[in-house]
Amino acid sequence: MKTKYFDLIDQTYYFPQEEFKLDNDQLKFHDIDLMGLVEKYGAPLKFTYLPQISNNIKRAQYWFKNAIEKQGYEGNYHYCYCTKSSHFSHVLNEALNNDIHIETSSAFDIDIVKSLIAKGKLSKDNYVICNGFKRDEYIENIAELINGSHKKCIPIIDNYEELNLLDEAINEPFNVGIRIASEEEPKFEFYTSRLGIGYKNIVPFYNREIKDNKKVNLKMLHFFINTGIRDTAYYWNELLKCLKVYIQLRKICPTVDSLNIGGGFPIKNSLAFEYDYEYMVNEIIHQIKTACTEADVPVPNIFTEFGSFTVGESGGAIYEVLYQKQQNDREKWNMINSSFITTLPDSWAISKRFIMLAINRWNDEYERVLLGGLTCDSDDYYNSEQNMNAIYLPKYSKAKPLYIGFFNTGAYQETIGGFGGLQHCLIPSPKHILIDKDDEGNITTKLFSEQQTANDFLKILGYNE
Incomplete structure (x- = not known):
């Protein structure tokens, strides 16, 4: 019986895909070592993969050029x-x-x-x-x-x-x-x-x-x-x-x-x-x-x-599953170390769905879960995939940290979420990483913004004059 998370993805979709592939039991996105990002910068984090912006522009220009000539x-x-x-x-x-x-x-x-x-x-x-x-x-x-x-x-x-x-x-x-x-x-x-x-x-x-x-x-x-x-x-x-x-x-x-x-x-x-x-x-x-x-x-x-076509597929967010709460016989809540309302507001406001995948532990058994954010708002959750009415992830284990990624989040989420400003329940905006390629094609990373601090919020609220 196939019970691994990899088996689930492999049976449900065509996998690997152009931008997604596995390295042992860890996910890579455009050859970016996502667990390497987590180890270097921590989680939660958001990232922008800049080359994908140019990739999509060039694709559209090619399609129109060909159609016009044809x-x-x-x-x-x-x-x-x-x-x-x-x-x-x-x-x-x-x-x-x-x-x-x-x-x-x-x-x-x-x-x-x-x-x-x-x-x-x-x-x-x-x-x-x-x-x-x-x-x-x-x-x-x-x-x-x-x-x-x-x-x-x-x-x-x-x-x-x-x-x-x-x-x-x-x-x-x-x-x-x-x-x-x-x-x-x-x-x-x-x-x-x-x-x-x-x-x-x-x-x-x-x-x-x-x-x-x-x-x-x-x-x-x-x-x-x-x-x-x-x-x-x-x-x-x-x-x-x-x-x-x-x-x-x-x-x-x-x-x-x-x-x-x-x-x-x-x-x-x-x-x-x-x-x-x-x-x-x-x-x-x-x-x-x-x-x-x-x-x-x-x-x-x-x-x-x-707009979205230009920049949407360049963005991603990575969270850690902090804890699992079993609220009844059927529902298990995996609590992430951030908030959907503040970091992926479209998922809450208009029920938009993004590509969501585990970053690590693909060889572990999977289970059905709901995802909950850190705010005290009942709407701060994520409960289904675009083409499935449920979420499946590697089984929660306190001894084996689980990281999950949301992909193609590059359009609107920062501006709607109020980048650098107040966040619901004062949950801080995560650090943001810029990912690029150098002249030799090697992937490079740079910290664009740190995670918000208590002092950042206190200043906005007028407590630190």
């Missing part, structure tokens, strides 16, 4: 990074090594853009696509960028008032885009996105506010749906509706030459994950080309804004 598509492709997924400098520095552009969401994003320009990381050849609801400081920062001759800064109009606000603040001709307020899937609690302008209102808005304004050029139509880029009737229907608006605009507005299809590529959230990226890219290019050819209008340049 189908004789006459437009260009531009990869933008959606900064709100992770604003950290190490993320932006790595991403910008790959001939990409930037999408922003708020006023302070522009301050990051200015810092990158000052350091030579960004230039006037890089597009800066400005999304989000814009008021006051955001408008002023966008205007400062454009007035400073950054012609490829394109604010995306989100509501009817923004154009006038931008017009007042910007001193010279500038380009804009318009965001379509897409219709949501039937399962949503609302019918239409709060972001953007409705399909039927975009052409009238152009005729009324932009057409005769010699200072403003409509350059881009922006399209995004919350469910992401998926092979569903809903997605293709919304894309075709967007293309109808683009075609209508293109026939009366020769300056509109770009279609931004937003983000939404999924990332691996289970060892059973399947998604045909190459097929989706080819089909998107095919649908756009077909619609434009039938309408006899030039095809647009394609922009994407990948």
Whole structure:
């Protein structure tokens, strides 16, 4: 009878996989010695594997390049990074090594853009696509960028008032885009996105506010749906509706030459994950080309804004199982030495699931468990995998420490969790490690931030003036 943890994983999934493999009874992630990390830095810890950011960017650029060449598509492709997924400098520095552009969401994003320009990381050849609801400081920062001759800064109009606000603040001709307020899937609690302008209102808005304004050029139509880029009737229907608006605009507005299809590529959230990226890219290019050819209008340049896809698969977290509590005949609680609410907030807030695997003891017998965090909140737990209604781990033993890893956690978790700030029940943020490769391909590690201390919290709370 096969009762080892390795047997369970081997029988349930295809294993090993590209990024996961075993060395004796210990897990390696992209050849990173995870137990070596624990021995050097301790647990809990979070890490960012920087090369994976470039890997995913290059994959997407390759798919679009191939699809464009294969189908004789006459437009260009531009990869933008959606900064709100992770604003950290190490993320932006790595991403910008790959001939990409930037999408922003708020006023302070522009301050990051200015810092990158000052350091030579960004230039006037890089597009800066400005999304989000814009008021006051955001408008002023966008205007400062454009007035400073950054012609490829394109604010995306989100509501009817923004154009006038931008017009007042910007001193010279500038380009804009318009965001379509897409219709949501039937399962949503609302019918239409709060972001953007409705399909039927975009052409009238152009005729009324932009057409005769010699200072403003409509350059881009922006399209995004919350469910992401998926092979569903809903997605293709919304894309075709967007293309109808683009075609209508293109026939009366020769300056509109770009279609931004937003983000939404999924990332691996289970060892059973399947998604045909190459097929989706080819089909998107095919649908756009077909619609434009039938309408006899030039095809647009394609922009994407990948956030989670860019950075998500670079992140991970490692915890130690401190103790096991058996609360009844069936339920065993493995208590980790941190908190899901503070370190993986999406797992608590939106029931998001990440890849979860034991780091060591793969040759031990396994058991079914629930995972609990250290806070005194009943919601601080993790109880199932993406494709399974349970969690299985090597059997708890006080004499044999067990470490577990959560993988592909690199998008949003630090910002939503409030990196460096107050944490629920004052559970400290764990130390954060940056992992890279040197010129010879050897893995290197560097401590980015220490675990929070009591003094850090007391200072924030006003006790240490």
